[in-house]
Amino acid sequence: MKPCPECGSKNIYRYKEPVDAMGGYGPDLLPKLAPGFLKSAKLLPVVCIDCGYIRLYAAKETRYNLEDSKHWEQV
């Protein structure tokens, strides 16, 4: 894991398991990338202890779907 892009700290923590990218009421952060019906795309939250900066990474299993998705385009 790279140091915090905000403050340069290496005191970085990542949640151990991927979490759903869409909660009950929040926005879908990774739309159209769910691996199947009733499943959610997953992301990994990473938090800097020193400044609180939060990074979100699409989980590997979710990134696999990007290239084949007709809803996402390479930029």
Ligand SMILES: [Zn+2]
């Ligand atoms: Zn930081």
